Amino acid sequence: MNRSAVARLSAAWLSSFVGLSLLVGCGPSKLEYRPNDLHAASLTREGSDQDPRAVAKKTSALIEQWFGTLDEPKWPAETLGADLEAVRMDSVSRCAGPVGRGVDKVERGVFRKHCVSCHGLTGDGLGAAAMLVEPYPRDFRRGTFKFKSTPVGKKPTRQDIHRTLYEGIPGTAMPSFRAIDESKEFAHDIDDLVEYVRFLAIRGEVERRVMAAYVREGVELDPDSGRLKELLAQVVQKWAASESDAIEIPEPPAYISSAAGDLAIGIDGIDNGQHVELMKKGQSLFESELTACVKCHGKTGAGDGASQDYDEWTKDWTILAGIDPKQSKDWKEMKPFGALKPVLAKPRNFHWGAYHGGKSPSEIFKRIVLGIEGTPMPPVARAQNGNPGLSDEELWELVYYVMHLEERS
């Protein structure tokens, strides 16, 4: 290599630096919440001549006035009043913004660090890796959460979201943050993320409702509009009340071990005859019309039932917008707005014992009596306050049977 070659090499490096500086500008690139184009497209598809992207953008601008920006989130305390607060904003601030530590060594940008690659900056489930994972990452903006201890229509408790973050979801891309929780320096991360998920869910749901009011009711997108303030308050009130909406799970009978997270059934003093009897009762309930478990989970619980359906996130922009999710030429119409290919919700295969909502008896009990919101899994009627349904004793028998399907297989 001669001198001129080295000079050329140095020039190449210099050019690279200049090019890089021009490419990235002089500071961090500005990131913004992504407007809900898909919901706008769904709302305006029939009976409206409005441009969905323009609708989404205008709505997003109003929402920004209430909830701030990605890097500087805020709470609409002036609109809601000081008493109505559903999230802890110090936690939200720590999760928002770019990843890194400040000069005070406090870590920030926790959401971008752990969640953004799947759930996206806006919590819309459209992170970079969204198309690679199955099921798709959750879109928080609908305000619907699957694994919770509150009835359908109610919001999850903080503990519910914490549990999903801590335990993860087996067989899916949703990891467990247990390792982080157990390290001293990141001990607050999960609690803070719970608050940020609540914040994104509230922000997203308000955005959807405001958009619907604008498109369907013709309400002006004015932050002082009484109707819009009312919608904002309704959403926040639901989240603020979530802790008190949780149902109480009765004590499991002695034959079910209540050890959290332990799938092994504690057969405390029950003999084989009692076990067979319990299995018979459980199977009879599993196959009954009242529970209709076999429709989706199949006769043997292998998840091979005849009934197949989509989840509510998919139906939201397909069936509700007059689109057949099975017809690719139909649903692809929504692809430019952020729609991902519709995928059928898979009923759980009980033979493998991989329960997405948790494998402890009490969690399985909750899935049966509360259903899995947003999915085809409905709640089983529970005999309470004179209403017909399964007694708690029968529900535990059903739990016992479902848990033993793994053992049997």
Add this chain to the structure above:
Amino acid sequence: MSSEAKFNFVKLWAWLSAMFIFPLIWVGGLVTTHDAGMAVPDWPGTYGYNLFLYPISTWLYGPFDLLIEHGHRLLGSWVGLLVIFLCISAWATEARRWYRWASVGLLAAVIAQGLLGGFRVVLDERTIAMVHGCGGPLVFAYASFLAFASSSDWKHAWPSIAPKGLWRLSWVLLGASVTQLVLGAQLRHALPSTTPVGFMSMVHLHLTFAGVVTAAILGVWFLVRRNPYRTEPRLKVPANALAGLLVVQLALGIGTWMANYALPWSETAPSLARYVISAKGYWESMLVTAHQATGSLLIAFSTWLICRVGRRQISLVQNPNSFTIPQDASIVGTARETQTTVGQPVSAI
């Protein structure tokens, strides 16, 4: 004492530089895996301290992200020092002019990498982090090249025959490995604003180039096993090493996919259905980082192969009548091709 008998400091510093760049890449990979690039918000200092005077107890027993980011900076400084030693010894003792300037080029590359890392922090810009991430393995390949060029194989290579097509295939392998690395960096450093479609396209390209790299390595492996080259250990060793690395890298690739996204067919087996990914878990982090580091090794090993093949090609070009053929070779060729005049080592190149 003859110059040949003198201790070869150039070789020492060249090999040490390459050997320390590899762990530097590992730690840099960990920084990316743990998204620790901004764990220290200032540069070139560390929380207001001089880089080298930052209290050891604070970073060694501090948060993990601070440990690896500051450790990466210190290791980078150490590598810079080694390359300075290489330059000094090259300019003091190395007879080859191009090598002396190439050592300066390596120093420039290491400095540039340091500056990129610094700009990434000062500007808080993930795009620079990606460029920095791509640059590391290239610097590693460059340092490896200088290490190989200081070796006895380079200096005393006897003109030989390289299998037909191996020279070109080696370059194809290097090109594909570098492309694969850039694509991998795009996935590792995906911006928060990256769209799912854009990311998916990158994944498809990454998988496609994994196929190209696999085919190229298999091609190299089979070529060096054909008569009359199968007894040429100087070609077989890098080819075997590449094949071994390929197996490791493919396994790590699958592991990386599982650790990041779970398998799309997880519902087909109980163990997969029950597997819960551990966010920032030890094994998950190591798998992902090892995949990236092994990609760097593939580039370095491709460079090694090119050195071995190219050195023989160059020798042959400069001494067309001087090459050796393995003793058990049974080739059919022209009179010139089968001439077995013992050539001279071409140490001056």
